[in-house]
Amino acid sequence: MISRIDLRGDALPEGPALRDLLPRADFDVSAALEKVRPICEAVRHRGDAALIDFAERFDGVRLESVRVPVKALADALEALDPAVRAALEESIRRARLVHREQRRTTHTTQVAPGGSVTEKWVPVDRVGLYAPGGRSVYPSSVIMNVVPAQEAGVESIALASPAQADFDGLPHPTILAACALLGVDEVYAAGGATAVAMFAYGTESCAPANMVTGPGNIWVAAAKRYFAGKIGIDTEAGPTEIAILADDTADPVHVAADLISQAEHDPLAAAVLVTDSVALADAVEKELEPQVAATKHIEDRIAPALAGRQSAIVVVDGVEEGLRVVDAYGAEHLEIQTANAAAVADRVRNAGAIFVGPWSPVSLGDYAAGSNHVLPTGGCACHSSGLSVQSFLRGIHIVDYTRDALADVAHHVVTLAEAEDLPAHGAAVKARFVGDERMSRGWKVPESK
Numbered sequence: 198m199i200s201r202i203d204l205r206g207d208a209l210p211e212g213p214a215l216r217d218l219l220p221r222a223d224f225d226v227s228a229a230l231e232k233v234r235p236i237c238e239a240v241r242h243r244g245d246a247a248l249i250d251f252a253e254r255f256d257g258v259r260l261e262s263v264r265v266p267v268k269a270l271a272d273a274l275e276a277l278d279p280a281v282r283a284a285l286e287e288s289i290r291r292a293r294l295v296h297r298e299q300r301r302t303t304h305t306t307q308v309a310p311g312g313s314v315t316e317k318w319v320p321v322d323r324v325g326l327y328a329p330g331g332r333s334v335y336p337s338s339v340i341m342n343v344v345p346a347q348e349a350g351v352e353s354i355a356l357a358s359p360a361q362a363d364f365d366g367l368p369h370p371t372i373l374a375a376c377a378l379l380g381v382d383e384v385y386a387a388g389g390a391t392a393v394a395m396f397a398y399g400t401e402s403c404a405p406a407n408m409v410t411g412p413g414n415i416w417v418a419a420a421k422r423y424f425a426g427k428i429g430i431d432t433e434a435g436p437t438e439i440a441i442l443a444d445d446t447a448d449p450v451h452v453a454a455d456l457i458s459q460a461e462h463d464p465l466a467a468a469v470l471v472t473d474s475v476a477l478a479d480a481v482e483k484e485l486e487p488q489v490a491a492t493k494h495i496e497d498r499i500a501p502a503l504a505g506r507q508s509a510i511v512v513v514d515g516v517e518e519g520l521r522v523v524d525a526y527g528a529e530h531l532e533i534q535t536a537n538a539a540a541v542a543d544r545v546r547n548a549g550a551i552f553v554g555p556w557s558p559v560s561l562g563d564y565a566a567g568s569n570h571v572l573p574t575g576g577c578a579c580h581s582s583g584l585s586v587q588s589f590l591r592g593i594h595i596v597d598y599t600r601d602a603l604a605d606v607a608h609h610v611v612t613l614a615e616a617e618d619l620p621a622h623g624a625a626v627k628a629r630f631v632g633d634e635r636m637s638r639g640w641k642v643p644e645s646k
Contacts, residue, residue: 222507273373291567311602325396327411349589359388393420440528449480460502
């Protein structure tokens with residue numbers, strides 16, 4: 198059901214050589230890029246008409262309009278199961294607590310007497326958020342995108358999710374209800390690359406956005422790459438991943454359940470256990486069989502995900518070696534189920550999010566920990582972060598120098614400009630002090646003409 202990789206005995210290689218030994222899904226965004234190009238350009242030239250045609254082609258429903266009526270949001274919230282509403286409200290509350298603490302404040306540094314640099318944080322003007330609606334429906338992703346954007350102070354927020362033939366071409370009602378709970382009333386029935394193109398170019402119904410965020414399939418990732426540079430993006434999210442670093446203190450029942458929980462997303466989902474305990478590895482393999490048999494989505498998702506090349510049990514000599522392996526892997530989600538789990542977790546450098554100990558499963562983070570579940574995949578955790586308030590903010594430096602403060606540093610500016618063979622840079626400073634007899638620090642003041 199799941200393969201095993203034995204890295205015991207020999208010294209572990211460094212860097213890319215170690216990464217090459219670890220399981221990873223095939224996810225060729227470059228190949229998908231050529232397929233989304235004509236889709237994106239059709240949206241550019243034909244606007245809403247292209248969106249309607251693509252909804253019929255990909256989602257099996259002919260839309261009258263891509264914009265979801267506000268009444269449909271209210272109706273979806275009114276019809277929502279009270280238990281689901283309570284769970285969504287609690288998820289929103291916890292996410293707000295965490296993301297509100299991420300807000301940045303303006304700070305001024307007095308560099309020299311009369312010279313200061315201020316950094317102020319300004320939210321993007323408009324964002325387009327994406328909530329998937331293919332194999333599963335993700336109202337939780339609505340929360341994870343909307344809350345940090347709102348807490349950052351973004352004034353214009355729009356959301357897209359695929360049209361559903363079962364719901365008269367509207368996005369799934371739970372998606373709509375989540376939008377209503379969050380106060381987002383600009384919602385579009387658009388999926389995959391078409392949604393990203395809609396936000397990038399704008400159409401008759403939808404104004405263009407400065408940024409697009411949210412998880413999605415390979416077509417969403419390819420469209421984000423296509424528009425990189427034109428709009429801001431969060432990440433080219435690939436298939437979801439869980440890695441678990443565990444020793445002989447871990448409960449195999451918990452470990453197996455957590456591996457299955459992420460395999461449930463997609464046949465390309467990655468489930469990786471890194472352990473120094475052969476006994477635990479054996480127990481987890483044995484435990485996977487009855488747990489998989491007892492769950493849903495076995496044939497179409499879980500079984501192929503666990504059996505795929507992206508999933509494995511990796512056996513190492515010790516927790517120290519295990520740390521090197523998980524840092525090389527850079528998992529989207531990393532659980533630490535070892536003795537002294539908090540201390541071990543503190544040493545991890547590469548992970549989208551870290552879940553400490555037996556009572557912090559990834560499922561908690563997916564829904565109600567307060568953390569964000571839009572995280573880097575495919576090893577990108579070595580250089581990228583998950584979605585946060587910071588994702589929607591731009592830091593702007595404001596430079597404010599007096600005449601005397603500029604005069605004090607002018608000779609250094611001129612020296613560096615000349616060292617880089619950019620004399621006009623230095624001349625721009627010199628021009629401000631023509632005829633000033635005080636300016637004699639290493640350069641001649643040009644005479645007035």
